[in-house]
Amino acid sequence: MIQKIYLGILPFLIASDIYIYRQFIRKFSKKTFTAIAWFLPSILILLIGFLYFFAETLNEYRGEFTILFLAFTLAKVIFFGFSLIDLPLCYFLKKKTYLFTALGVAAGISTIGIFAYGHIYGKEQFTVNNIEFSSPNLPNSFDEYRIVQISDIHIGNWRYNPDAIKTVVNMVNEQNPDAVMITGDLIHNRADELDGFEDILSGIAAKDGVFSVLGNHDYGLYRRWPNKDEKEANFKDLIRRQGAMGWQLLINENTFIHKGNDSIALIGVENDGQPPFPSYGDLPLAMKGTENTPFKILLSHDPSHWRREVLDTDIDLMLAGHTHGTQLAIGPLSPAAALYKEWGGMYSEGKQALYVNVGIAHVLFPFRFGAWPEITVITLKKEK
Numbered sequence: 532m533i534q535k536i537y538l539g540i541l542p543f544l545i546a547s548d549i550y551i552y553r554q555f556i557r558k559f560s561k562k563t564f565t566a567i568a569w570f571l572p573s574i575l576i577l578l579i580g581f582l583y584f585f586a587e588t589l590n591e592y593r594g595e596f597t598i599l600f601l602a603f604t605l606a607k608v609i610f611f612g613f614s615l616i617d618l619p620l621c622y623f624l625k626k627k628t629y630l631f632t633a634l635g636v637a638a639g640i641s642t643i644g645i646f647a648y649g650h651i652y653g654k655e656q657f658t659v660n661n662i663e664f665s666s667p668n669l670p671n672s673f674d675e676y677r678i679v680q681i682s683d684i685h686i687g688n689w690r691y692n693p694d695a696i697k698t699v700v701n702m703v704n705e706q707n708p709d710a711v712m713i714t715g716d717l718i719h720n721r722a723d724e725l726d727g728f729e730d731i732l733s734g735i736a737a738k739d740g741v742f743s744v745l746g747n748h749d750y751g752l753y754r755r756w757p758n759k760d761e762k763e764a765n766f767k768d769l770i771r772r773q774g775a776m777g778w779q780l781l782i783n784e785n786t787f788i789h790k791g792n793d794s795i796a797l798i799g800v801e802n803d804g805q806p807p808f809p810s811y812g813d814l815p816l817a818m819k820g821t822e823n824t825p826f827k828i829l830l831s832h833d834p835s836h837w838r839r840e841v842l843d844t845d846i847d848l849m850l851a852g853h854t855h856g857t858q859l860a861i862g863p864l865s866p867a868a869a870l871y872k873e874w875g876g877m878y879s880e881g882k883q884a885l886y887v888n889v890g891i892a893h894v895l896f897p898f899r900f901g902a903w904p905e906i907t908v909i910t911l912k913k914e915k
Contacts (some may be wrong), residue, residue, distance in 0.1 A: 537580055537600070544604045547611035548573050554614070576600060595650075597896035602646035609642055610635035641673050649859070649900035654893050655695050657702055662877055664884055665912040666847050668826045670793035674913040679708035679737070681906055682832075682852025683716040683890030685748065686732075687724035688897070693731060694709040699891055699906065700734050706908050710788060711737040713778070714852040714888060715802065715832030717744025720754045722768035733776040741778045744799040746832040746853060747808045781830060783813040785821050796821040797828050798846065804833040804853070814840055834873045837885045849885045850909075856889035856902025865902060875902060 548570060556569050576599070583596050613635030615802045620628050669676075681703065689696050703711060718724045725732075735741050749769060756762040773780045781799020788795050798821060803812030812831065821827055831837075834851040841849050856875040857867040867874035875889045886909060889902045 540601075540604050540608070541577070543608045543611070544573060544577075547607040550611050550614070551607065552785045572603075575842040575866040576603060594893075594896045597897055598646055598650045601896070605646075606639035606642045607612065610639040612891050613638055630893060645900050646898065650896075653899040653903065654897050655692075655698075655835060656899065656903045657695075657699060657891070657906060658712050659702060659706065659908060660908045661908045663909070663912055664848055664877075664886075664912050665914040666882060667914040668847055668882075669911055669913045670790070670795065670826060672790035672793035672914055673795055673826070673911055676790075677707065677709045678828075678909040678911065679703050679706050679711045679852075679906065680714060680850050680886065680888050680909060681711070681891055682714040682888040683746065683855060683894075684713070684894055685716055685719045685890075685892035685894060686728050687719035687721065688892050688894070689728070690724065693727060696728060697905075700731055702906055703737050704734070706906070708737040708908070709813050710797075711735050711741045712797075712828075712830055712850055713741065713743040714830050715744050716748040716890070717743065717746070717773070718751075718769060718850065719748055719894070720751055722751075722765050722772055725769075725772050729772060729776055741776075742786070742797055742799065743773060743778045743780050744830040744832060745780070745782065745801050745811075747802045747804060750809060750811075752809065768820060781817070783811075783817045785817055785819075787824070794824060795826040795828065796824040797830070799830040800836075802832050802834040803840070805835050805839075807814075812836065812838070814844070818844065818846075834871055834885060834887045837873060837878075841885075842880055842883060847883060848909075849883075850888070851885060852888045852890050854887060854889060854895065855892075857894075858893055858899045858902050860901030862901070867902070 552566065552569050556565060579596065580600050583593050612633040616631040617628055620631070681699065688694070736805055751762050751765045756765070770780060779786065781797070785796055785798040788797055798817045800812035800814055802808065802816045803810050803814070807846075824912070829841060829846045829849040831849055831851055833853045837849050837851070854871050854874045856865050856868045857870070859866060861877070865874060873885055873887050875887050878885045878887070886907065888906050888907050891904045893899055
């Protein structure tokens with residue numbers, strides 16, 4: 532994906548560099564040295580970018596370079612877009628104006644500031660969001676039941692920062708959860724990413740247990756395996772490790788949580804996504820045996836599953852992750868909205884609801900702004 536972003540931005544970077552040089556830089560100096568000084572940084576960043584994004588040997592600092600590339604490029608492109616508006620204004624007003632050019636300078640500087648903050652601070656700005664969900668189907672014994680949801684841990688991305696995961700575990704436990712539900716993408720590629728983290732993650736404590744499902748990354752789809760046997764062994768190892776941590780992994784199956792004479796059904800499916808993401812979920816199989824249970828919760832990694840299948844069932848609440856909120860949101864606005872109808876927060880249709888957690892970790896590049904890494908506390912309420 533990052534290769535496509537890189538190639539998509541290139542024409543805009545080239546156009547903005549030429550525009551800025553012709554409209555502004557050349558007015559101060561037409562010397563060859565000035566032109567070289569202006570274009571050289573872009574040439575270097577493009578060459579380094581090609582090596583980072585297309586040569587598999589350069590992985591260690593790919594995320595950091597992506598941040599630098601995006602901040603450098605988007606700041607120029609945004610300035611370019613604003614400044615262009617001044618050209619027709621000058622024509623119609625019959626005089627020079629730099630109103631939108633000035634706004635472009637402010638917008639470009641703000642873009643660099645957002646990327647700097649999101650990289651340095653935002654990616655670990657763990658946030659607790661408290662949500663209530665009311666339903667007439669909820670048994671009385673489960674009124675005020677507290678669920679903590681976390682998602683998209685991508686543990687391999689924290690290999691140099693285990694303290695961040697310790698912070699997440701402590702924050703989860705501080706919520707005094709009745710149950711913890713983890714909605715997929717525990718790993719990034721390999722089960723052995725969990726080495727050194729299993730003791731930390733097994734410290735998650737909840738009265739009724741920790742429950743999890745699989746996300747698209749948990750199948751090891753995004754790396755080249757020597758053979759199918761090694762890929763399958765990696766998958767089995769991930770399942771074994773989750774059990775060893777005391778988590779109950781639901782693979783197209785269900786379980787029940789009991790309080791007194793009441794119970795609710797907890798259903799978990801394998802990743803059920805739309806192309807290019809895998810679809811291994813079997814919801815009818817997972818729901819077998821829950822027919823007489825009045826209240827049902829579904830764990831399904833991909834929120835698109837809700838409209839494709841879940842709304843046609845009697846599932847009361849679905850918990851999902853996957854989107855990361857594209858790791859960027861300005862208030863209620865996010866690029867994720869262009870990809871997913873439900874990308875972050877609570878959504879409802881009639882008496883059914885979906886909550887999309889924007890995840891803990893970062894992918895592609897170490898950055899979050901607005902779509903802060905999330906720990907969700909969902910309090911169930913009996914609707915009178």
